[in-house]
Amino acid sequence: MKIQKIKIRILNPPKIDLFGVLDEYITKLSEGDVVFITSKIVSLHQGRCVKVSNDDKRAVKDELIYSEADRVIDRAEYPDNRRLLTITKNLMIRAAEIDESNANGFCILLPDDSNGFAKEVHAYLKNKFQLKRLGIVITDSHSVPLHRGALGTTIGYFGIEPLISHVEKDDIFGKKFKAEVTNVVDSLAATAVFMMGETDKRTPMMVIGDIDDRVVFSDKANYSEFLISPEDDMFSPILEKFKKTKNLKD
Numbered sequence: 001m002k003i004q005k006i007k008i009r010i011l012n013p014p015k016i017d018l019f020g021v022l023d024e025y026i027t028k029l030s031e032g033d034v035v036f037i038t039s040k041i042v043s044l045h046q047g048r049c050v051k052v053s054n055d056d057k058r059a060v061k062d063e064l065i066y067s068e069a070d071r072v073i074d075r076a077e078y079p080d081n082r083r084l085l086t087i088t089k090n091l092m093i094r095a096a097e098i099d100e101s102n103a104n105g106f107c108i109l110l111p112d113d114s115n116g117f118a119k120e121v122h123a124y125l126k127n128k129f130q131l132k133r134l135g136i137v138i139t140d141s142h143s144v145p146l147h148r149g150a151l152g153t154t155i156g157y158f159g160i161e162p163l164i165s166h167v168e169k170d171d172i173f174g175k176k177f178k179a180e181v182t183n184v185v186d187s188l189a190a191t192a193v194f195m196m197g198e199t200d201k202r203t204p205m206m207v208i209g210d211i212d213d214r215v216v217f218s219d220k221a222n223y224s225e226f227l228i229s230p231e232d233d234m235f236s237p238i239l240e241k242f243k244k245t246k247n248l249k250d
Contacts, residue, residue: 001212003195006205011044013106018045019124022205029125030209032217034135036192037121038204039155040099042111042138049106061098061107068096068109071230071242087242089114089155090227093142102200114138114156115223122158133217135160139189141198152193154185161216162226184215185226 006025018041026035043049052060062084066072069086088096089110099108111117118136126134138156143149154162166180188208196203230239 002209004207004209005195005203006207007201007203008205010202011041011204013044013103013108014049014051015047016041016044018042019121022121022125025205026125026207029129029131029134029207031131032133032211033131033207033209034137034160034188034211034215035121035125036137036139036189036196036206036208038193038196039097039111039114039138039140040102040108041204042114042117042156043108046111046117048109048111049103050109051105052100052107061095064098064107064109065096066245068098069245071239071244073242085242087230087239091140091142091153091155092239097140097142110140110155111138115158115221116156118156118158119221126159133159135215135217137185137189137192139193139196141193152186152189152191154189157185158221159217159219160184161218162222164214188215 008021008025011021018037021041029035050060050064065084065086069088071087073085084095086093086096091097097110100106118138122134122136125131125136136158137154137160139152140155141150142153144151162183162185164182164184166177166182169177169180171177188211192206192208196206230236230242233239
C-alpha cells in the first residue's frame with residue numbers, strides 16, 4: 001500500500017473551486033488509486049458556509065442543526081446533555097456535524113449529495129488521467145459510543161464496491177458465516193483520516209495506491225447496498241429515540 005498525503009495552501013470560506021485545487025495539487029494518478037477528500041473542502045466548494053457572530057452563535061447553530069438534521073434527540077428531553085445528537089446524512093453524529101474549526105468565523109455544514117459529488121470528481125479525474133480503475137471517497141470524522149476520540153468515516157463515495165460479503169464462506173473450523181460483511185469504504189476512510197491528520201496539518205486530500213486486491217472497482221452507483229434504514233439497523237432500539245425533523249424524506 002502506498003500513501004500520498006497532499007498538503008495544500010489555506011482555503012478560505014465561504015467559497016472555493018475544488019476542481020481548481022485538484023488540478024493544482026493532484027498531478028499524477030495511477031490505475032487502482034483511491035483518492036480521499038475531506039468533507040470540509042467539498043462544503044467550501046459548494047458554499048455551505050454560514051457567517052456567525054459571538055452574539056447570536058448559539059441560536060444560529062441550533063437553527064442550523066434542526067435545519068440540517070434528519071432526526072434529532074431533542075435537548076429538552078435530556079437537559080443535562082449539552083451536545084445535541086442527530087442523524088444527518090445517514091450518520092449518527094453530534095450537532096449535525098456543523099463545524100467551526102478551520103472556518104475563520106463561519107459555520108461549515110456537511111456537503112449536499114456527497115455521493116453525487118464523488119461521482120463528479122471520479123469522472124473528472126478518471127478522464128484527466130485516462131484511468132479505468134479509480135475510487136473517490138469523501139471523508140468526515142465522528143465518535144463511536146463508549147470510546148473516546150474520533151475516527152474517519154465515509155459520507156460519500158464512487159468507483160468502488162463498498163462491502164465485502166463473507167456470507168456462506170467457511171470460518172477456520174468450517175462453520176458458515178451467516179451475516180458477516182466487511183465495510184470497505186469506512187475502513188479505508190478511517191485509515192485516510194488518521195494519516196491526513198486534524199488541526200493545522202493542511203492535508204485534506206490523500207491518495208492510496210497499491211491497495212488490497214479485495215477492493216473491487218466499479219462504475220455503478222451502489223449506494224443502496226451500503227445504507228440501512230434506522231428501523232432495520234441492529235441499533236434500532238437506540239435510533240428509535242430520535243425524532244424526525246421536517247427534512248426527513250419518508
